[in-house]
Amino acid sequence: MVSKSQIKLITSLEQKKARTKNKLFIVEGIKGITEILTSNYKLDSLYTTEEIFDVPASKTNLIKEADLKKISRLKTPQTAVALFKVPEVKTPDLNGLIIALDGVRDPGNLGTIIRLCDWFGVKTLLCSKDTVDCYNPKVVQASMGSITRVRVVYLDLSQVIKDNPEIPVMGTFLEGENLYEANFPSSGILVLGNEANGISRELERLVSRKLNIPQFGDSQNTESLNVATATAVILGEFRRRENY
C-alpha cells in the first residue's frame, strides 16, 4: 500500500521547491536505483513491486503495480521508485579542470554533461543558480549514475571567478579562437552557456580565453553545436592534449 500522503510527497518531488523543502529526490527503475544504492547517497525509502534490492525491510514498501503507477512519472513504470536524501552541499574543489554551466536549462543536457564529466575525470561541475536542478528526475536519469561521482555545486559563477583570480577562465564563443589551434592551460574553469543565448554578458567579461569549435561543414545555415555535444568535443581535446 501507498498512502495518499506518500503519493502526494513522491509526486511533489518532480518540483524543485518540494525537493528543497523535503531534501529528497526520486530515482526510478532497477538500474538507476541500484547504481545510487552502491554510492554514498542515503536511501530514504523504496517502493517496489519486487523484492530484488539489497535494502533493509524497514525502508522497503512492497507495493502493487497499480500503486506504482500512481507514484511513477513514467508512462511505463519500471518496477520501483526510490527516494534518496539530497546530500549536503559541499565546497567545490577548484583544482584541475572544472566545467561551469551558465544557465543550462535542458535536463537532458545537464544529465549528459554530468555523465561526460564522470567519463573525462572532471570532478567538479559548477552551475549558475539558473541552471536546471541536478536532482530533477530527468537529470538523474540522463546522468546514468554519474551524479553520484561528480560534485555538482550551485553558486554565483561570477563571484567564484572573482574570488579565485589565479584560476584561468576559458569559455566557448562563436568568435573564439580555434580550439585546435589555440594554446590554453589544461586546468582551470571552462564555461559553457545557455542553449539559446550562450554565456551571459556579465560572465563573458570574466572569461580570459575564448575558444570555438571550428565548423568543418560548408553550410551557413548549420546551427552551432548543442551544449552537451560541444562539451564532449572540448573535453576530448583537453584530455588529449594533457595525456597524448
Next chain:
Amino acid sequence: MVSKSQIKLITSLEQKKARTKNKLFIVEGIKGITEILTSNYKLDSLYTTEEIFDVPASKTNLIKEADLKKISRLKTPQTAVALFKVPEVKTPDLNGLIIALDGVRDPGNLGTIIRLCDWFGVKTLLCSKDTVDCYNPKVVQASMGSITRVRVVYLDLSQVIKDNPEIPVMGTFLEGENLYEANFPSSGILVLGNEANGISRELERLVSRKLNIPQFGDSQNTESLNVATATAVILGEFRRRENY
C-alpha cells in the same frame, strides 16, 4: 478549418508506416519549418495560425488555435505544422568520411548525430534498416534543419561494406585501440552501434580498425559514453588530425 481526414492523415504521420505510404513527414514550429522551406525539400501543405511564411496560398491552410491543437504532437503547439515530401532515396556518396549507424534506436540520438555530421562536414550517413527513421518527428526536430544537408541512406550495412572492399571500415568498441594513440585513415566508414548492445556481431567481423575513447575518470562504475556524445568526440578527433 482542418477536416477530419486531414487530422487523421497528419496525426498518422507520427508512424513510420504512414510516412512510407504517403511519402510525407511532419515538421512543427516556425523555426523548423522555415529551415526546411529554404532547402530543396518540397512542401506538401502548411497549417498555420499566422500568415508568416513565404508559401503559396494554394498550399496554406490558415487555421485556428483549437485546430492546431488537434494536429500537433506537442503539448504546447508552436504556430504551425507543415507536411513535406519525403525525398527519393539517393545513392550514397562513399567518398570522404562516412558515419554508419548500426541499430541506433533513440530519435534524439539520431537527430543529434545528423546535426553533428552537418557541423563536421560528413555528407553521408548510412543507417542499418533497424535504425530509427530519420523522418520521425523527434529526429527532424533534434536535427535542427541539418536533415536537409546530410544524405541519410538506409541500407544493409554489411552489404555496402562487402561491395566496397577498398573502403577502410572503423568502429568503436570498448576493447578498441585508444582513439588518441591509434593510426587510422581520415576517410572511410566509421561504424557506431546500438545504445545498449553496440555494434552487431555480423558487422563487427567486417570492421578492420577498432577504436575506443579512453576513460579519464577513475570509477569502474561509469557507463560508457552515449552514442551521440561518442560521435562528437570522434568526429572532433578525425577532423583535428586531418586539418591541424
